[in-house]
Amino acid sequence: MRRPDPPNPTDEASEFVEAVWRCRQNASFPRELAAVYAKLDAHLAELGPVCWAGGACCRFDIAGHRLYITTGELAYLLGDADPPRPVAPGRCPYQIGPRCTARGRRPLGCRVYFCDKSVKGYLEASYEDYHEQITSLHETAGIPYHYVELTAALAAAANRPATGKSAEQAQDPPDNNPNVI
Numbered sequence: 001m002r003r004p005d006p007p008n009p010t011d012e013a014s015e016f017v018e019a020v021w022r023c024r025q026n027a028s029f030p031r032e033l034a035a036v037y038a039k040l041d042a043h044l045a046e047l048g049p050v051c052w053a054g055g056a057c058c059r060f061d062i063a064g065h066r067l068y069i070t071t072g073e074l075a076y077l078l079g080d081a082d083p084p085r086p087v088a089p090g091r092c093p094y095q096i097g098p099r100c101t102a103r104g105r106r107p108l109g110c111r112v113y114f115c116d117k118s119v120k121g122y123l124e125a126s127y128e129d130y131h132e133q134i135t136s137l138h139e140t141a142g143i144p145y146h147y148v149e150l151t152a153a154l155a156a157a158a159n160r161p162a163t164g165k166s167a168e169q170a171q172d173p174p175d176n177n178p179n180v181i
């Protein structure tokens with residue numbers, strides 16, 4: 001019996017990007033995702049984990065970890081602008097110097113990562129909990145769920161035709177709780 005052909009990575013990437021672009025047309029998803037992020041940020045603010053390294057965690061090639069993003073989170077991260085061009089392997093193109101230029105739109109993985117290992121277990125549990133909530137948002141909105149490594153996801157998105165607005169000009173989507181950083 002002939003084995004089925006392995007999935008074509010190009011097809012998978014274009015399905016993912018197509019799903020992201022469909023999500024960018026969805027008016028309610030960004031508000032709902034913003035509400036989930038706001039709840040998480042409020043929990044983390046109460047916990048008060050410490051950030052020590054000033055952006056070292058965003059240099060994946062040095063930090064030695066990988067960050068994954070869902071379909072809807074990539075749509076939210078892009079906002080209404082073009083995807084940024086890839087910078088270097090293992091680097092997030094939204095990082096300029098130590099600073100995240102997409103802080104209000106950054107995905108779950110960025111929000112729960114802290115150098116403070118005393119709260120590692122809590123942060124891991126929070127990731128699982130909120131990732132489940134974000135997965136449910138995809139199901140409710142009928143948005144195909146994909147879970148893709150961040151730099152690969154951004155590189156795939158960068159192949160999509162331009163909208164003419166640079167990543168630096170992206171507006172944050174509507175935020176239900178703008179007071180939470």
Ligand code: SF4
Pocket residue numbers: 057058067092093094095096099100101102103106107110
């Ligand atoms: S989106 Fe921002 S916080 Fe997340 S990896 Fe990129 S620069 Fe870092």
